[in-house]
Amino acid sequence: MMRASRSLLADIDQQLKRQGLPPLEWYDILWELERAGADTLRPQDLEQRTLLAQYQMSRVLGRMEAAGLITLAKMEQDKRGRTVTITAEGSRVRATMWECYGTFLRTRFDGALEPAQLSSLSDLMAQLRPDDRP
Amino acid sequence: MMRASRSLLADIDQQLKRQGLPPLEWYDILWELERAGADTLRPQDLEQRTLLAQYQMSRVLGRMEAAGLITLAKMEQDKRGRTVTITAEGSRVRATMWECYGTFLRTRFDGALEPAQLSSLSDLMAQLRPDDRP
């Protein structure tokens, strides 16, 4: 499993890089933001969802803001916190990334596994992974 | 699958660090060396088996040599190459790491999956991962 996921990750990152797209972790963040919709998320929420460490999140959000994919604003309720909002450009980039990422996943998994196996893999992973919303 | 393996990896690394043991990638290298037995491996062989990049391997081998876990020697057949040999200390460290690593894996997987599921997971991963010996 370690070998399988490591090789998957490496290949996807390489694929994205080849197309001049941001690294995969940006995708995860953009995706969580879109998935959350109207519920604005805080860095903390994204940490839980993506499993990135606090300081990693702090820095990647800085870079993503600099790249214009998200907006960071101070919260009024909790002045320690910040809200993270995806921009239109962020949505566009996520979609482009998915074209690359999704296509890759589909090719790789469909090439290796039967439909029934895919669904049982999905079940197994659901049991193994930590909850998406702790 | 990404979430599952990322969380596994992070937890294992943390566990190893807590016990003052080297990071997981050292384990993989030590394990491949033991598994190869008498066949001495070259950095190149280890790259393929562990999926580490060439420059990563070059550096991690340097650190492992400095730590006394392996020995590096020039080859006579191919003077560009080097042979990597595990030391007694290297074996000892690998065994200690396995105590930590293996116990963790067993706990985590046995806690989440039934025996039949474990075996089907194993099959699925075998189909997904690249060959161990390309």
Add this chain to the structure above:
DNA sequence: CGTATATACATGCAATTGCATATATTATCA
């Protein structure tokens, strides 16, 4: 209240990484 503690996020610094390229050696082939 006021002080201690916990939470949210940021950051300086040293270590590590990735990239590009260097060095040394071997293989190819006109």
Add this chain to the structure above:
DNA sequence: TGATAATATATGCAATTGCATGTATATACG
């Protein structure tokens, strides 16, 4: 054979990471 390409490994440098800690705000509690 000599020039050219390919292979095996190492490394300088800039970017990124992890750790430890900093700053600011919020909560708890005597």
